[in-house]
Amino acid sequence: MKHTRFFGKTVLACTFILAMIGWGVGFYGPPIYMQAVMERTGWPIAQVSTAVTLHFLSGTIIIANLPRFYARFGIPTIILLGSIVLGIGVNIWAQASQLWVLYAGAVCSGVGWVTLGAAAVNTLIAPWYVKERPKALGKAYNGASMGGVVFSPLWVWLIEGFGFATAALLISLAAVLIIGTFAFLVFNKSPRSLGQHPDDADQPDPVIPATGAAPWTAMQTLKVANFRTLATGMSLGLFAQIGLIAHLYSILAGRMGAHDASLAMGLATASAMGGRYIAARLMTQGINRRLLACLGYAIQMVGTLMLLGLDRHPSVAWTAMVLIGSGIGNATSLPPLIAQTEFSREHTARVIALMVAISQGSYAFAPAFFGLVRAAFSHPNQAIAAVVTAVVAVQALAILSFYRGASARPIRVRPVEHRHQR
Known part of the structure; x- marks a missing residue:
């Protein structure tokens, strides 16, 4: 039985929030973490900024293997695990007393962030939108920008008011709760499971047979x-x-x-x-x-x-x-x-x-x-x-x-x- 309301709109809205959290914690957060760590420890800028590099570099390995992880464990599981690993990493940033511990936290935060990044956004939107995919992706990616608008001042306010450790704990717990809810109530559904078609069409577009082109x-x-x-x-x-x-x-x-x-x-x-x-x-x-x-x-x-x-x-x-x-x-x-x-x-x-x-x-x-x-x-x-x-x-x-x-x-x-x- 087909739902009267196109569920793709719900997926798009939740993906927007996913991107806002992912970028707010994993992309716009590290510059603020870096300053907070330097103020707490007095470590040199060159050593602390290396943690930001490790954060971004560690995610490249995971990105290359995300399709395989999705196929084996399912998108909802990977997204939830990623949010947990990201939260663990940020909490290590907040409490690290030695540089090697900070670097370990940066690896965790980098690995967790990419599961909530661009690859996740594209994977979640693709089944629901084909002809309207560019517009849908544009709306979803606006969540990434909104992540900076919301989280940059939020991080500073929480860190100044409660300390980095408490701020990291509060935000990471909220992120895992929200993303976990989305993962198993929204992201586990497909158009076929709900009797719907991409772009809210009455009928699916005909499948165009492969041309036999060799891979480039x-x-x-x-x-x-x-x-x-x-x-x-x-x-x-x-x-x-x-x-x-x-x-x-x-x-x-x-x-x-x-x-x-x-x-x-x-x-x-x-x-x-x-x-x-x-x-x-x-x-x-x-x-x-x-x-x-x-x-x-x-x-x-x-x-x-x-x-x-x-x-x-x-x-x-x-x-x-x-x-x-x-x-x-x-x-x-x-x-x-x-x-x-x-x-x-x-x-x-x-x-x-x-x-x-x-x-x-x-x-x-x-x-x-x-x-x-x-x-x-x-x-x-x-x-x-x-x-x-x-x-x-x-x-x-x-x-x-x-x-x-x-x-x-x-x-x-x-x-x-x-x-x-x-």
């Missing part, structure tokens, strides 16, 4: 110039962005205070939703998507350079956060959309997967790299200037890489070409 190997993908410029641009852009975000809260807190700094971080992530909306409108008007990526990073560069005025005019941070935040969402969502226009449908999935894996493996080292840059200068203003200079240089290289492929012709590899290869 990773080595073949790496040889294509379009892919190299696209993957390089995405990796460089995210390297600059993740590295800056990892240190941004501690930089702002030293000039604005913890409360205003957390609100500024929230403003940046709120701006990401606006940036994603404007980018979508421009794409519907036919703008070259690579040039759109160049424009986005150019705007971020202006915002990054404005951080040089923090010492004399702390209020400049608010404008800087809007400009920097405008590209946060597009840095991850725009390159796959570029790939869809430059590669055939048969190869787009592999191109995107390889591109995301390369970029995450690259930007995982950004927090530690910029931590070393900060540690090389004893004066705070010099350290900020060095970080800003490094970020802008990497952003400029990202723009160059995207621009080099802006006039390239789309890659269309016909299945028939592969059928005759032996």
